[in-house]
Amino acid sequence: MSVGLVLAIGLSPQGSSAATQGDATAPDNGFxxxxxxNTPLPADVPLAPNSQAIVNNLVQDKQNNSGLWAINTDTYSAPVYTVGPDTPVQQWTYSDCQNMPQLAPVIAGSLAAVPTPPGMLVSQGTDESVAIYQPATDTYWDFWRAQQDASGHWSACWGGEIEHYSTNPGIFDNPLGASATGLPLGASLIRVDELRRGRIDHAINLETVRTQAGCFSWPATRDDGNTPGADIPCEGQRFRLDPAFDVNTLIDPAARTIARAMQQYGLILTDKAGAVVTQAEDPRPFEATDGGIDPYNQLFDPTGTGLLPESLTRYLVMAQIPLNRLQALPLNYGESGF
Incomplete structure (x- = not known):
């Protein structure tokens, strides 16, 4: 995942997930x-004129980097904590891990008063991402390289705060936000509860190895693209799974649920990664209240037994969905619709 902070004035990062403090109910994304x-795609959505060439580059990234379309859960994704009004508030510190002191005033407001639940976890991997939502104040935060010191004090290298969360389209003000595109982690994450009910009512995310340098597409507000070329996908670009693909041919119920969301709402390219990946919320907050059981072990197991090894189920679920049947939409698709 992204380890750089790309801003219009300098830079930004990535990651996210959902768990309710005190219970294991993950809500819809809430934006x-x-x-x-959260806007379904029309049946006659236009495609980018070079759609197939762009998708071919995604397939090449997959082939050149592990040969898999993976799903990230507890590593290079993020937990999302939905916290109550009495959650302890802490003033976080800007850690400046990228030696950019000029950005301290930019993020100061987002760090000033963060409801920080005891025992909070961040994603494994170098991103160390986390997202926090407080319904009582209708406010959302996500952070990148979030760390807690020995005294219990939290810091972050980047991130942001969104007030009036429920009326926000799901876009941080530039240059805030933990992802390299300024798109909130909590907007796209596949949630445990969504897989349990068999329905995802929002676009999901896509990350790949090569993204077009100097190019971002709405709803992204910036990019950290690394590769020149008109047929390289732009960060923020929207995709969908070909609606002619028969989702019912997929063996795994979770794969069918994810594929239907890709047809109905699409995918948005939110960041770079070391492989072709999609993110689901971190299961560890659920494990903490559910006897240490990882819900994905059963949700991603086509046998329904929960007995297949995690190393297998995390790759099988996305491997069933044909990456080559994605379709790229035109740049800035839908921008005037909000």
């Missing part, structure tokens, strides 16, 4: 129904 994440 505006009229925003890009």
């Amino acid at each position: 505006s129904a009229a925003g890009p994440w």
Whole structure:
């Protein structure tokens, strides 16, 4: 995942997930129904003129980097904590891990008063991402390289705060936000509860190895693209799974649920990664209240037994969905619709 902080004035990072403090109910993403994440795609959506060439580059990234389309859960994804009004508030510190002191005033407001639940976890891997939502204040935060010191004090290298969360389209003000595109981690994450009910009512994310240098597409507000070329996908670009693909041919119920969301709402390219990946919320907060049981072990197991090894189920679920049947939408698709 992204380890750089790309901003219009300098830089930004990535990651996210959902768990409710005190219970294991993951809500829908909560952003505006009229925003890009929650707006279904019409049947006659236009495609980019070079759609197939762009998708061919995604397939090449997959082939050249492990040969798999993976799903990230507890590593290079993020937990999302939905916290109550009495959650302890802490003033976080800007850690400046990228030696950019000029950004301290930019993020100061986002760090000033963060409801920080005891025992909070961040994603494994170098991103160390986390997202926090407080319904009582209708406010959302996500952070990159979030760390707690021995005294219990938290810091982050980047991130941001969104006020009036429920009416926000799911876009941080530039240059805030933990992802390299300024797109909230909590907007796209596949949630445990969504897989349990068999329905995802929002676009999901896509990350790949090569993204087009100097190019971002709405709803992204910036990019950290690394590769020149008109047929390289742009960060923020929207995709969908070909609606002619028969989702019912997929063996795994979770794969069918994810594929239907890809057809109905699409995917948005939110960041770079070391492989072709999609993110699901971190299961560890669920494990903490559910006897240490990882819900994905059963949700991603086509046998329904929960007995297949995690190393296998994490790759089998996305491997069933044909990456070559994705379709790229035109740059800035839907921008005027909000």
